[in-house]
Amino acid sequence: xxxxxxxxxDDQELRKTLRDALMVEGYExxxxxxxxxxxxxxxxxxxxDHPLDMVILDLGLPDGDGSSLLHRxxxxxxxxxxxxxxxxxxxxxxxxxxxxxxxxxxxxxxxRELLARMRVTLRHRGTVVLPPQTQYTRGTLCVDxxxxxxxxxxxxxxxxxxxxxxxxxxxxxxxQVITHRQLLADVWGAEHIDQTHYLRLYMGxxxxxLEDNPTEPTMLLTEPGVGYRLTE
Amino acid sequence: xxxxxxxxxxxxxxxxxxxxxxxWVLLWRLDHVLxxxxxALLLVLSSxxxxxxxxxxxxxxxSALSVLMFNWFFVEPRYTLSVHLHQDTLLxxxxxxxxxxxxxxxxxxxxxxxxxxxxxxxxxxLHQFGETLRATHAVTDQIGHLHHFLSSTSGxxxxxxxxxxxSHHPPHAQPHLHGGPPSHQDRQGLQVCxxxxxxxxxxxxxxxxxxxLFLPLRGHMRSLGAAAITHTLxxxxxxxxxxxVLQQACDMLGTEIERAQTLRHSQRxxxxxxxxxxxxxxxxxxxxxxxxxxxNLMGAASTIHDQATRLSTEKITHLAxxxxxxAQHLHRMTSNTLQLARLDAGPMNITKEWxxxxxxxxxxxxxxxxxxxxxxxxxxxxxxxxxxYCDAILLVQLFENLVENAIKYSPPNTSVDIQAHHRDQTxxxxxxxxxxxxxxxxxxxxxxxxxxxxHESTPMDASDTTLLRxxxxxxxxxxxxxxxxxxxxxxxxxxxxHGTMMCLSFPITxxxxxxxxxxxxxx
Numbered sequence: 062x063x064x065x066x067x068x069x070x071d072d073q074e075l076r077k078t079l080r081d082a083l084m085v086e087g088y089e090x091x092x093x094x095x096x097x098x099x100x101x102x103x104x105x106x107x108x109x110d111h112p113l114d115m116v117i118l119d120l121g122l123p124d125g126d127g128s129s130l131l132h133r134x135x136x137x138x139x140x141x142x143x144x145x146x147x148x149x150x151x152x153x154x155x156x157x158x159x160x161x162x163x164x165x166x167x168x169x170x171x172x173r174e175l176l177a178r179m180r181v182t183l184r185h186r187g188t189v190v191l192p193p194q195t196q197y198t199r200g201t202l203c204v205d206x207x208x209x210x211x212x213x214x215x216x217x218x219x220x221x222x223x224x225x226x227x228x229x230x231x232x233x234x235x236x237q238v239i240t241h242r243q244l245l246a247d248v249w250g251a252e253h254i255d256q257t258h259y260l261r262l263y264m265g266x267x268x269x270x271l272e273d274n275p276t277e278p279t280m281l282l283t284e285p286g287v288g289y290r291l292t293e
Numbered sequence: 294x295x296x297x298x299x300x301x302x303x304x305x306x307x308x309x310x311x312x313x314x315x316x317w318v319l320l321w322r323l324d325h326v327l328x329x330x331x332x333a334l335l336l337v338l339s340s341x342x343x344x345x346x347x348x349x350x351x352x353x354x355x356s357a358l359s360v361l362m363f364n365w366f367f368v369e370p371r372y373t374l375s376v377h378l379h380q381d382t383l384l385x386x387x388x389x390x391x392x393x394x395x396x397x398x399x400x401x402x403x404x405x406x407x408x409x410x411x412x413x414x415x416x417x418x419l420h421q422f423g424e425t426l427r428a429t430h431a432v433t434d435q436i437g438h439l440h441h442f443l444s445s446t447s448g449x450x451x452x453x454x455x456x457x458x459x460s461h462h463p464p465h466a467q468p469h470l471h472g473g474p475p476s477h478q479d480r481q482g483l484q485v486c487x488x489x490x491x492x493x494x495x496x497x498x499x500x501x502x503x504x505x506l507f508l509p510l511r512g513h514m515r516s517l518g519a520a521a522i523t524h525t526l527x528x529x530x531x532x533x534x535x536x537x538v539l540q541q542a543c544d545m546l547g548t549e550i551e552r553a554q555t556l557r558h559s560q561r562x563x564x565x566x567x568x569x570x571x572x573x574x575x576x577x578x579x580x581x582x583x584x585x586x587x588x589n590l591m592g593a594a595s596t597i598h599d600q601a602t603r604l605s606t607e608k609i610t611h612l613a614x615x616x617x618x619x620a621q622h623l624h625r626m627t628s629n630t631l632q633l634a635r636l637d638a639g640p641m642n643i644t645k646e647w648x649x650x651x652x653x654x655x656x657x658x659x660x661x662x663x664x665x666x667x668x669x670x671x672x673x674x675x676x677x678x679x680x681x682y683c684d685a686i687l688l689v690q691l692f693e694n695l696v697e698n699a700i701k702y703s704p705p706n707t708s709v710d711i712q713a714h715h716r717d718q719t720x721x722x723x724x725x726x727x728x729x730x731x732x733x734x735x736x737x738x739x740x741x742x743x744x745x746x747x748h749e750s751t752p753m754d755a756s757d758t759t760l761l762r763x764x765x766x767x768x769x770x771x772x773x774x775x776x777x778x779x780x781x782x783x784x785x786x787x788x789x790x791h792g793t794m795m796c797l798s799f800p801i802t803x804x805x806x807x808x809x810x811x812x813x814x815x816x
Contacts (some may be wrong), residue, residue: 064627113537152652162636169620169624171617241646256805256806257646257647257648258647258680258804258805261647261648261649261652261680262680264649264652265649265652269676274660275651275655276651276654276655276672276674277655277658277659277672278655282655282656282659283652283655284656285652285653285685285688285689286644286684286685286689287657
């Protein structure tokens with residue numbers, strides 16, 4: 062069965078371009094130009110035999126902020142949401158990610174990037190419920206969370222408990238961006254969500270142990286001003 | 294504090310009483326020892342001494358009483374009030390006159406002293422009022438202070454009206470009014486007082502029949518408001534000195550309000566001028582720098598649109614690449630222009646966090662490598678760099694611009710180097726290229742928006758010249774603005790043997806608390 066995507070975007074041209082591009086990739090696309098219309102579509106589609114698999118949501122909508130629509134979607138449906146935003150609302154972006162958006166893209170973006178993000182998002186919150194990821198393999202690195210082992214070039218790498226917790230948290234959502242606040246809350250505890258310097262220091266240590274060139278990491282990627290992303 | 298006159302303490306009476314007692318004791322003792330004339334001198338002396346402490350009237354009464362008693366007890370025939378006219382009348386008159394004169398002089402002296410004290414007290418009150426005004430910034434509070442000062446100093450009911458500064462507040466703003474709501478008549482009086490910039494009402498020489506005194510809050514040019522002082526029945530006219538003090542206080546507030554207004558106006562004029570410059574900058578930007586990429590976009594897109602059937606797939610892919618490149622170029626220029634506008638517009642919300650320079654430069658490198666896969670980018674970042682307290686998004690933009698410029702202004706087969714290290718309390722970053730370098734005359738100008746460096750002397754092929762002419766426009770201006778909000782320095786140096794080195798130095802802020810360490814290893 063083809064995957065069905067709701068595209069909420071108020072600019073007609075961009076909506077058309079994106080729809081065509083997604084249809085070429087084999088998605089079934091329903092488009093919507095306003096928050097009210099999107100809600101009606103959601104209500105109808107989520108009750109039908111073929112519910113939506115994903116929402117791509119533009120933040121600047123003519124009849125209301127996309128963020129309020131996100132909150133409503135999150136409260137009602139267990140469906141992945143990919144945010145598309147203009148630049149200069151990074152702080153807003155972080156708020157949305159913390160509020161439950163699955164990922165975000167900054168306009169203008171490449172179609173290739175959009176498709177990649179969609180694939181990641183669908184894998185994590187798709188129609189098929191996957192067992193939580195406990196293993197991560199990339200290049201010469203091999204991590205097994207259940208066995209607590211980290212191997213690089215088949216040699217064990219010693220990680221401190223905090224480093225291991227941080228890595229484990231990233232592995233659980235491989236490919237997706239995780240905000241600073243989420244990482245701090247999950248690894249250090251809710252009372253430390255403002256201590257971003259913990260994160261910088263431990264991420265530096267982790268990169269030094271796992272990356273070939275810590276300055277230009279290939280796995281532990283930085284999303285400036287937002288958070289971190291572990292490459293798939 | 295009611296009116297100052299009423300509260301003056303009366304001089305003590307006991308020294309006067311003592312003086313009189315001593316005099317009378319001496320008189321009894323020296324009776325029959327000295328003659329009557331000498332005894333009378335004692336009386337004159339004591340009358341003069343007692344006059345120092347007594348009011349003129351009390352002193353006269355005491356003196357008269359003493360003369361009568363002296364007459365009764367000492368003047369022959371004793372125990373009668375009859376006087377030998379030619380002998381003693383003169384004596385009695387002298388005593389009376391001396392005591393009067395002394396009492397009068399003392400009373401004058403006391404009055405002068407009292408006035409002086411009042412003056413000093415008022416000067417002190419005015420001084421304190423001035424200090425209070427200086428310490429208060431909100432106009433409403435300043436008016437409140439004046440209202441309090443006027444009420445407490447005059448002991449009357451007062452009311453201060455400051456009409457709205459139309460240029461400062463929205464048009465529907467209410468005028469500032471302190472004190473009980475004035476009657477219709479008083480409100481009119483206040484308005485007239487502001488318009489005429491003159492005091493009106495009892496004591497002012499104008500509209501004397503009014504029950505209310507109106508004082509203008511005068512500035513240098515006009516009145517900024519007025520105060521109404523409603524007299525109580527027992528004091529229909531305030532004394533001149535008090536009125537002067539009240540007027541001075543009103544003028545102090547008037548000047549203060551005028552000063553604040555002038556400041557606001559000049560700030561607004563400055564802002565307007567700044568906005569005008571910004572608008573011009575944006576217009577220049579659109580007319581110069583946006584047309585070229587737009588023309589290329591238009592060319593490539595319309596070629597595909599009109600001639601697609603006749604073009605090879607290869608050609609179409611090339612044109613599509615041009616469209617993507619030009620769109621990215623436009624995007625970067627738009628981001629820079631917008632960021633410059635935001636940073637220029639004044640203090641903005643910058644979200645500073647503890648950031649690692651390695652991460653920031655890392656993400657810039659990743660993006661740049663995607664855009665320019667053929668260029669060599671060398672990066673040397675010291676491992677022990679301290680964290681920076683900064684806005685990561687802004688710094689990414691800064692380094693992107695520096696690296697992009699370095700790539701743009703150097704030959705394609707050369708490398709671009711990024712180095713970062715720290716020395717003392719400074720974190721230094723260098724972005725250098727092997728291009729033609731920047732002439733000394735341009736080293737400052739490159740940071741101005743829409744200045745472009747021209748290298749007439751450098752031999753270049755056609756495409757390089759085109760690239761050069763299509764500068765970043767605002768790129769380095771944004772870098773400078775971003776550096777400024779981080780208290781960082783940004784400057785240009787020559788690189789040896791040739792090329793440009795952009796240098797950036799950040800002040801290092803000490804970290805708040807080290808992260809908690811977990812001692813035991815996993816497993």
